[in-house]
Amino acid sequence: VVRQKIDLLQGINFDFEAADYSRSDKNWDEKFQKLQEYKEENGNCDVKKNHELYNWAVYQRVQYKLLREGKKSSLAALGIQKLADLGFSFSNRPRCVSWRERMEQLRQFKEKYGHVRVPKRNKALGNFVVRERKNYKLFMRGERSPLTDEKLAELEAIGFEFQVGPIQPYRDPSMIKTWDERFKEMLEFKESN
Numbered sequence: 001v002v003r004q005k006i007d008l009l010q011g012i013n014f015d016f017e018a019a020d021y022s023r024s025d026k027n028w029d030e031k032f033q034k035l036q037e038y039k040e041e042n043g044n045c046d047v048k049k050n051h052e053l054y055n056w057a058v059y060q061r062v063q064y065k066l067l068r069e070g071k072k073s074s075l076a077a078l079g080i081q082k083l084a085d086l087g088f089s090f091s092n093r094p095r096c097v098s099w100r101e102r103m104e105q106l107r108q109f110k111e112k113y114g115h116v117r118v119p120k121r122n123k124a125l126g127n128f129v130v131r132e133r134k135n136y137k138l139f140m141r142g143e144r145s146p147l148t149d150e151k152l153a154e155l156e157a158i159g160f161e162f163q164v165g166p167i168q169p170y171r172d173p174s175m176i177k178t179w180d181e182r183f184k185e186m187l188e189f190k191e192s193n
Helices: 002-011 025-042 054-068 077-086 099-113 123-140 149-157 179-192
Strands: none
Touching: 002 077, 025 054, 025 077, 054 077, 099 123, 099 149, 123 149
């Protein structure tokens, strides 16, 4: 949506350079530079709450919302363009990460650590791994699952571990007997021996 608006403005030769900043250009540019560095390190502009840029990012979203509502805002068109070009989200909602993106993160994890046993402290990727194990169980039981043959093949290709911890042997429900049935078998065995 932001990109479309910028394209429309460019279509009428809007001069972004002449846009009036009603804030300190230097301070904004310094923060924007830090956001570029953050993206280089993290691969996105989703600044976490404990990061020094968090309040600045929230402020940019608030100013953008004011501008959209036709109210006075300190965010200029050039700032919007720079942020949009960098991949900054003007929405407060967390961006959904696709299966493909998580799979790429898992590949990078394996490249770095040599395995795909993601620790719990890595919440996002750890949740992905747990979810894929649950999806695998559903898939193998023939139940509805988002896991497809193609996804299964990709996971297997990187050595994904579908079962962790002690592996429980398959138990045929027809073989499960009650205590009374087992006691009767024991008495029969004792009589014959």
